[in-house]
Amino acid sequence: MAGTNGRFITLEGGEGAGKSTQIRFLADHLRRQGIDVAMTREPGGSPGAELIRKLLVEGPGDAWDGTTEALLMFAARRDHLERTIRPALARGQWVISDRFADSTRAYQGYGHGFAHERIEALYQLAVGDFAPDLTLILDLPVETGLARAAVRHGTEHRFESLGQVFHQRVRDGFRAIAAAEPQRCVLIDADAPIETVRDRVLQAVTQRLGVG
Ligand SMILES: Nc1ncnc2c1ncn2[C@@H]1O[C@H](COP(=O)(O)OP(=O)(O)OP(=O)(O)O)[C@@H](O)[C@H]1O
Ligand SMILES: [Mg+2]
DSSP states (O other), rough: OOOSSSEEEEEESSTTTTTHHHHHHHHHHHHTTTTTTEEEEOOOOOHHHHHHHHHHHHOOOOOSOHHHHHHHHHHHHHHIIIEEEEEEEETOOOOEESSHHHHHIIIIITTTOOOHHHHHHHHHHHHHSSOOOOEEEOOOOHHHHHHHHTTSSSSSTTGGGGGGGHHHHHHHHHHHHHHHOOEEEEEEOOOOOOHHHHHHHHHHHHHHOOOO
């Protein structure tokens, strides 16, 4: 548990799963309940971490191996946690993050084969005894997600370029994480119209955190 006045919610899932879309719905919904919400994202979410994001999400797919990528992700995560997430929670805000540590477990761990115990060792070092109160994992077929992500504009295509087989391992990884940590995680079927996924997200938040 985040262990503060606020709550820490993370949205996870592969490319084009609908994380950014659903975070906006969830934030609007919580704000209508009078909750003070801070939206953030990874990699990034603080000035220092956004600098690292640029290295991670642009350029060729093979720019870094899984180990280097995991180290950069946790360096960014540490800064994000200390400069953005913890201060917001201490102010009593509910923080919703577009990706967090499960993305490192899924992409660098399951995707690139970086050893899980090493990821957990880095987690201990960078994050310590802190975890999301609730993690919503948006699940859908790889092809559907990649097709949705392909229409997104901009230069942040590094992970999309890694291919179907890589992304299938990522999807399987997210599903394994949800199965291994059912108290923290809810697996949401995101292969449905936006409004249906929104209802599933709001239902999960209501059930787990008692709002809505
Ligand atoms: N349930 C849905 N059905 C169809 N299209 C969707 C759905 N959810 C989101 N989209 C569309 O798919 C695209 C990707 O959605 P979104 O940006 O929310 O995904 P994301 O998980 O944040 O992706 P990324 O990993 O690339 O950041 C957007 O154009 C969005 O409008
Ligand atoms: Mg997004």
